[in-house]
Amino acid sequence: MSGPKEELGEQRDSTKKKKKKKKKTESGKKRREKQQEEEGVKGGGGGEEEEEEEGEKQQVEEEEVHSSDCIVLRGIFKLGKKSHDVLLTRTRLTWTPITPEMPTGEACVLQPGVMPLQDVFAVKVKRRRAAGQESGGPVLGVTLFCSRQRGRRLEEDTLHLHNASAEHTYTWYNTLKELVSGFSSRPKCLKVFINPSSHKKEAVHIYREHVAPLFKMADVSTDITVTEKKGHALSVMKECKLDEFDGVVCVGGDGSVAEVCHALVLRAQLDADSPEKPVKPVLPLGIIPAGSTNVVSCSVHGVRDPVTAALHIILGHQQQVDMCSFSSLGQLVCFGFSAMFGFGGQSLARAEKKRWMPSSQRREYALVKTLARLKPEYCHLSFIPVTKTTRDLFGHHSEDEDLDQDPGSVDAEGEGTWTTIKGLYLNISVMSIPCLSPHAPRGLAPNTSLANGSASLIAVGNTSRSEFIKHLKRYSSSSGQFSFSFVETHTVTAVRIRPRSQRSWSEEESEGEEGDSKTTPIIQTEGATFPWNIDGELVEIANEVLIRVHPRLITLYGEDMDEAESTVSCSCI
Template sequence: MTHVPPRGPQTTGESGPLPGTPPPVPALVAHARALPAREERDGDGGCETGERSAAGPGPGADMEAEPGPPQLWLKRRRCFLSLDRPRALLAWGPCSDPVPDPSPDRPPAPTPASGPGAYSVPVSEIITVEETEIDKKDHKSGKWQKMAKPYAFTVYYVKRSKKSCRWRCGHVTFWCTDEVLCNQWIQTLRDLIKNLTCRPKHLLVYINPFGGKRQAKRVYEQKIVPLFNLASITTDVIVTEHANHAKDSLFEINIEKYDGVVCVGGDGMFSEVLHGLIGRTQKDYGIDQNDPKASLVQCNLRIGIIPAGSTDCVCYATIGINDPVTSALHIIIGDSLSMDVSSVHHSNTFLKYSVSLLGYGFYGDVLKDSEKKRWMGLVRYDFSGLKTFLSHHCYEGTVAFLPAQHTVGSPRDKKPCRSGCFICRQSKQQLEDEQKKSLYGLANTEEVEEWKMIHGKFLAINATNMSCACPRSPKGLSPMAHLADGSLDLILVRKCSRLNFLRYLVRHTNEDDQFDFTFVEVYRVRKFQFMSRHSEEEDGDLKDLRKKHFGSICSNHQACCCSLPNSTWNCDGEILDNSAIEVRVHCQLVQLFARGIEETPKQEALS
């Protein structure tokens, strides 16, 4: 009998033994003649496969295993799979001509990644990698019977829409004839994901069952829980029972055991969590929130927003869409976005924090009137808006503000805040430099603040930390406002005719410049104060200062509407009855699970 030495580890199956040894590491590329498989969709909240369909041989073509290096397959067709470690990029797709696998010490061999079925995804956007169980019925029925005993693993990843900021969970399953090669890929990708320390593992979740269309609980259970389970994220869920439930509980809960706080609801729910988290942080560090000049401490925990409200303004400004699945995927992969927060005080007393709109006059009147008509549902905002527009009230007062001299950009520079924003990154560097100077006692305490003051009659006074975009106003109140530049845009709408004010409001629904009116002024500021005429009569110092330096600034604007003593402030959807307020921007005080609005999707079919 002639003895034949073995060629290496063998994998047996119904088709017999397959000679050949697996490559040492899965950074190598597996090649074979291939055509891309069919793309499938599992539904709005589920996962999608990443392969695309193309014409080619029938289902049984090229199914039989051949001698040589182990191969990877996309369903029934051979493919290449490559891991580019320096770029942290995973690529796959069809391959027409097999080539030998490269050695572990060399870069991956060139792969045919230019075809229409080729894909790539950053490792940072891979959600998880799971070993896939083989269905014995499929294997015995003939689907895989020509291949040696198959092994499989599935890669779940973020899949972008090419036409919007919408994300979905895509998945692609690779089949292999060698168990060792399959396990190597699984372990390597899992190790890379494990090294991504920015990803949350344990989250505190607040659900507001009463906000918006009362769908928050259903949205979370049906769309978000499966994704969190897939990513192995554990949660503690609290369903709020009354107003300020989330805010109050954040002062009592041990928040150190969490990697973030998630709110399921609308902008009101986010505001509750924001106030609770900031308040808890300042309490822990002994900071008095009632001091308007206090330097607030940045919050360590990130906030995630699962939109289920009526406006979802914050979601639109931070990820570009109010889609629950997209928001959940940003949370899962651990995105981080800094955001400014404005503090509002009255007579050395803290009132509220604001991150979106602080509006006096028109928007304050709309909110106050709508609160009396909650029985009407969401349509109350349209009714109150029309009523307030027809009333056409204006309010006399004085606005004093500190211009943001060190901030790059202006409210009309046509440079919107986007993912990786240069202006926000530069502001972050300035903030870090100021913190270092303050730490070592080098801060310039002698800097003179040059305030500007404007007196007049106003239909609206709006201050925005962000664009305030929403479905009805795609560009928002201030399209060029930045999320983290340490400033806000102060918009003054002087009294004018109803027709002109209507023209101004209509500008928010189209691409035209809403500041291109003689009665509209916009400034980028770090701080501002407002005092109504009624309040000025009680504060002689401010009145004397205005007369001495500015006189009557609005003399060229003739009266065309009735003037009332006071309006109310609309602070992120909450009413503030104190008309005299002091506002200060705190640069990058909080962080969200977001990355900003992406101009174009980064992940697409390679070409």
């Protein structure tokens, strides 16, 4: 026992001698450093101390890893028909088949199976029960319910550890239960909003068949509200006791998601007594896709799959996401993730007038009709670029535009320099997330991400119908959607769009389509004349619209995705 102490004492003595020697030879070291500088080599006076600090840091990290990898339990279980040596640490479960020695006396080395505990969401005791028996029965072992990655999808999987000893089984069950419940980001109680009118009115069925069983398996309690009309979720959120929940879940399409996100931010402002400045909500939001496009869900999950979305929620995978505020004449319209003016707004307005059609037919009808009557809008487009004079990603601009740029103009709030462009535009998009979808696997805005603190401004100038269709069809491919002379892209933090049309879109529609003018938009403001597509919802606004990006304003359950699963795009173009 005295050996290690003596060694430590010798190390301390040697360290003291080195320090004394270092003081005595300080003048000599300065001369050497000067000589090294003359030779172009920089002297390193603190090398030994830095090495000692790095060594101590590495030792602490190794101790932390070692403590997390310490064996908590070890036992024998059957997996299938073979016995395995099972090891449990605080971070993972490993199992190795028990094999007899070879005739030569050498043991056969097999690769162990590994399961990270962060992928396990439920642990149950397995029993043998007769038909109709609801409780009791002899113990068979422990079953672990976990998540398995299959491409971009998450799938439910199980691992059965068989052992007939009840004492042995419950020791493992209680320990596994304690370790799995130790993940703080996993929700225990959720507030759920279901929009029964989304897409094909399948939201309730999707939740009951695919999501509710997983929540029950993971011991997640829920309080469910089936919305009855637009604004219902907002009214419930204002009165809801949010401190009773760990998160909020929305089952629906992009419009439902936008409404719940808007409600969460407004409730956070109300709680913080901050009516002017957006406040980050305390609770994260989970999105179960049940709409027609689901671009927000695809952007955080990569797929339109309710099981994947539910498992992200159960496992507590969280992602900070940027949001935008949309206001006109100083009044807040809503919070959201994306907006389209021009072609995107007009096609949505026409689709909303044909709500009696199936969603896919309604969408194709609106696209064809809008392309047939394609015309640009004259706009004043102003924006604050993230980088200096980021005007056109490919160095082009439309011939119908004239550039009006005042480098010295700074926003009244000190945000930065505004750049103003006047011209004819077929479509203007502002998106703070990539907006992935099966029809656009790289996203409508592939140059942005979920939490980069900026938005992608895509301005499509005036061009022929055939060239515009080529631009639209490029979204279904991997790249090239912006490699046109009439398309500009900018990375921005704020955008102002001021339409300058002599006649309102509503007036032209009433003349061109008899009877359609009787249909009103989902969201309508006083004096509404220009249709906007904000997160899949129709908003008609008469005046200038100001869009601001608010970095990481909301937390969503999911992970940042670069690309979504693709499907066959619309056949109409």
